[in-house]
Amino acid sequence: MDDVHPIAEVLSKASGGDFPAVDGGWQRVAPWRDGVEGVVAFTGHAYLAVDDDVSDGTLGSLGPDGFGGASNPRLVSRLAGDGWIDALDIVLVARGLGGEPALVPRSDLRNHPRAEHATSVRSEVATFGYAAPDDRTLVTLSTGLGGMLEVGVETDPAKHHVGTDVVRDALTLVDEGAVVVAACAPGNARALRAFLGAGFEPVASVQLWRPER
Structure with missing residues (x-):
């Protein structure tokens, strides 16, 4: 049996109400996907998934802590270098x-922008939707944050789907x-309401980057 990544372990525990200690601390863990790094921050504790070309001393000198320091834009920018940086997202958890x-498999939606984005930061991305071929509502299921099952959703604006129903x-x-996770930008209030309405609960934040140091 494959080892469970520390991020998957802590998120799984959080889904049951068992959170890291609120101690202002941070921990370094290995990235869960080649070419993708990130910071996952809980209340008062953070995890930095950074490759070993950055020394512990360098990482510590950037001032990470569990009270916001690990998500400081200057720290993230320094670690990403010239690479791509994703938005800071809320991490939500639910149970299947x-x-x-x-929903049915929809291989014709593989070129959907959200599916392409998922493929850039996650693995084994599968696309689903409703059976009507003209319905572009997309659901992605993939191996995502910490190696956990991650879901992404985008409704077709031409249809009259309720976001909460699609998430459900x-x-x-x-x-x-x-346990399944989802990431949602705080400013995307419509999507956030849909996930919350379908039973997802917020547990952490995450910011990803693809480093070019």
């Missing part, structure tokens, strides 16, 4: 509903009781 899937339908693709 299982049962009869409400996405949870039917996940085994009953299995």
